[in-house]
Amino acid sequence: MATIYDVAKRAKVSIATVSRVLNNSPLVSEKTRERVKKAIEELNYSPNVIASALTKKSTLTLGLLIPDIANPFFAELARGVEDASADFGFNIIICNTDYRSDKEAEYIRLLKQKSIDGFIISTAYYNDENVINLIKSNTPVVILGRDIDGEDMVVDVVVSDNVNGGYIATKHLIDLGHKNIACLLGPPQVKVNLDREKGYLKAMEEAGLKVRPELIVFGDFKVEFGFKKAIELLSLEHRPTAFFAANDLTAIGVIKAARFMGLEVPRDISVVGYDNTMLAEIVDPPLTTVNQQMRKMGYMATEFLIKRIKGESSGGQRIVLDVDLVVRRSTSRVYN
Amino acid sequence: MATIYDVAKRAKVSIATVSRVLNNSPLVSEKTRERVKKAIEELNYSPNVIASALTKKSTLTLGLLIPDIANPFFAELARGVEDASADFGFNIIICNTDYRSDKEAEYIRLLKQKSIDGFIISTAYYNDENVINLIKSNTPVVILGRDIDGEDMVVDVVVSDNVNGGYIATKHLIDLGHKNIACLLGPPQVKVNLDREKGYLKAMEEAGLKVRPELIVFGDFKVEFGFKKAIELLSLEHRPTAFFAANDLTAIGVIKAARFMGLEVPRDISVVGYDNTMLAEIVDPPLTTVNQQMRKMGYMATEFLIKRIKGESSGGQRIVLDVDLVVRRSTSRVYN
DNA sequence: TTTAGTAATGTAACCGTTTTCATTTGTCTT
DNA sequence: AAGACAAATGAAAACGGTTACATTACTAAA
Incomplete structure (x- = not known):
């Protein structure tokens, strides 16, 4: 060369x-x-970028930390991130943390050695030490699709309006006449779940409906969780007629559970999912779900990060993207 | 620091x-x-890895070229690649080419500037000039999930047995009594499609069935293609009773088309997909599909590449992974 | 004790850029 | 034609490591 x-x-x-x-x-x-x-x-x-990085410090490379690229939600996010990177002449290194803090720490260490210009972090727990230290070390960071609990930390955050997401999903079910609405959430350490719960509670309260604590369950974001928990709840004496699930996979688990118990969706049970992944169109019945603009979130987060890196922004912004409800055929009116 | x-x-x-x-x-x-x-x-x-890369040449970073990370097939492949990378102390840079040769070329140029240690390429067309030049420039490369037409090029290839995949899918339908079997393939520039067709033809021939050329169609790997083409073929006078689709998305399109035309799967129409993505379990009815070991393919390809980079292998191997048929509920016996 | 031979350490060149500072060149005044 | 000043160029020192080669410190044999 x-x-x-x-x-x-x-x-x-x-x-x-x-x-x-x-x-x-x-x-x-x-x-x-x-x-x-x-x-x-x-x-x-x-x-040679390597040689120039030695003096200029800039490698034109960003690190993306996500739990699992094989999960369609994160794949979609990643696509947005990569699109923005490409548009601005950056590349991204992908890291799967499998929700493990030790892996997260290890990747951060590794990428710092490689002098990457900044991090896009989609794995942050409510107050994730790895991430907080990283931010405090003055590395450019943007938090994507999560929230972080840092008093006066200089970090951009791009999330969608999870409170409203929980609210419109629940409201939709209430408007259809449902009163006993179960709420299946992801892990409580991830703040979005707390927010979605908040939205759920707000809608219930607003409608003057009694909240039954046994119908609010935290778990993980998997199909299995939705399936098992739905079976449990549907076996209750006074069973729910509708489910709000905190992602599409869990919602699909609920649909499977209903079918397994001889119930029909949406005739007997209504289900609302969250994320509007491609799965929502494909499952039968097609899933009513809360649409997050995942690709856009990824794109915007990356844009912010790059601005920050270039010194065109000083960080600390918090962007909340709108959500909306995509009504398909997994929800219907209840008469009682 | x-x-x-x-x-x-x-x-x-x-x-x-x-x-x-x-x-x-x-x-x-x-x-x-x-x-x-x-x-x-x-x-x-x-x-500082950057500094050491300047003399040692090694950046411990690999480039992964795929068409689209948001496509579950490639996401799964990417996961295998990333797993192996992490196990061996490497990182990977992800590049979405959107099936475009110009993007592919641009990424290759960019990553070469960044002195990455090798490429994992999942985008190669039958004889993709970008890739062939790259290989000839003596950069370590492994071709993943595709095939390449290079006489005596030193490159590892990891694919699955697509001929056999097409064969067992078609054989399964034939064994169920189907005689008019449509075959919906991806783009013919991608060699796997030619191979799957070969398997289809072999099974048909072996069973002494007449091959109707109008039932073999090349297209893309999308839901839409399956939907449109299935509607077309199902409107034929002498319509097929079964479809073999070259991926799960296309198969899902076929299921949707059947339903759209008032036909029931599998009672009226049998459908076999390909890839065994998570979609196959989720769709209704659950899809009978050819299982490729995508994650393993990604892992093995990366392992080969790293061995090659470390000088522990001299390249030129061709690994063909087994496929198997996962029978679910989208196929059934036909009586005629 | 000297000496040879090896083990341990240090010096300095190099990897391919960027950038500061010094130098040269050119243009314009007077 | 000389001087002043700006514009264009070059020399050399960084950046943070690796490594060939030189040097020093040891150990063991004579």
Whole structure:
């Protein structure tokens, strides 16, 4: 591979001049600039990012921490992140943490060694020490799809309006006449679940409905959880007629459980999911679900991070994206 | 951040000695080794990969080229790739090419500038110039889930047995009594589709069934394609009773089309998919599909690449992974 | 005790850039 | 034509490691 020296020699200038041309410095005469460009062309030279990173510090690379890329929610987020990165000339390194704090710490250590320019973090727990330390070390960070509990930390946060998401989902069920509405959430350490619960409670309260604590359950975001818990709740004496699940996978588990117990969705049981992943269209019946703009979230978060890196922003913003309800065929009116 | 100089000063040795300790060189006495380690510990020093990459050339980073991470098939592949990378101390940079050759070329250029150690390529067309040039430039490359048409190119290839996949899917339908079996494939530029077709033809021929060319259609891997094409074929006078689709999404499109036309799966129409993505379990009816070991493919490909990078292998291997049929409820016997 | 030979350590060049500072070149005044 | 000043260029020192080679410190044999 050709180096800057080869270019310099061929253009009969010093490497400093070549470097200036490379970085569009104004203090190169038109004549020599052309000569250098020609040499670059002829040698098919392209600068070594590693070498320039050593002095400039910038590697044009970002780290993305997510629990699991095989989960469609995070895949969609990742796509948005990668799109923005590409648009701004950055690349992203993907890290799957499997919800494990030790893996998260290890990846952060590794990526810091590699001098990446910033982190996009989708794995943050409510007050995740790894992440808080990272932010405090003054590394550019943006928190994506999660919330973090840091007093006066300089960090951008891009989330969607989870309280409202929980609210509109529950409201929709209430409007359909449901009164006994179960609420299946993800892990309580992830703040979005607390927010969605808040929305659920708000809607219930607003409608003057009694909240039955046994119908609010925290678990994980998996199909299995929805399935098992729904079976349990549907076996209750006074069983719920509707479920609000905190993601599409859990909602699908609920649908499977209903079918398993000989109940029909939506005739006997209504189900609302969350995320509007591609699964929602595919499952039968198609799932009514809360649409988060995942790709947009990923894109915006990355945009913020890059602005921060370039010094065009000083961080500390909190963006809340709208959600909306996509009504499909897993919910219907109840008569009682 | 502490540098090797800080460590050297604190341990009262030269930076060369520190470097030796860092790289586990045997020619450091136990005593000084301890001293250096202590200094490293105290300063919380960790070496700058960028700097070392400049001399060692190795960045411990790999590039993964896929069409779209939001596609569950590639997400699964990517997960396997990332798992292996993590196990061997590498990181991966993800690139979405959207099936576009120009994007592919651009990413290759960019990643070469960043001196990554090797490429895992899942986007290769039958004879993709970008990829062929890359391989010829002697960069370590492994082709994942695709095939490439290079006479004596030194490149590892990890694929699954697509001919057999097409065969067992079709055979399954034939065994159920189907005679008119449609075959919906992806783009013909992607060799796997040719292979799956080959398997289809082999099974048909073996059973002495007449192949109707109008029932073999190339398209893309999307739901829409399956939907549209199925409607078309199901409107034929002498319509197929079964479909073999080259991925799960297309198969789901077929199921939707059948339902749209008032036909029931599997009573009226049998459908076999391909990939065994999570969608297959979720769709209704659950999809009979050919299982590819995607995560394992990703893992193995990465393992090969890393061996190649470390000089433990000289490349040129071709691994074909087994496939098997997962029979669910989208296929049934036909009586005619 | 000297000496040879090996083990341990240090010095300095190098990897391919960027950038500060010094130097040269060119233009314009007077 | 000389001087002043700005514009263009170059030399060399960083950046933070690795490593070839030189040097020093040991150990054991003579």
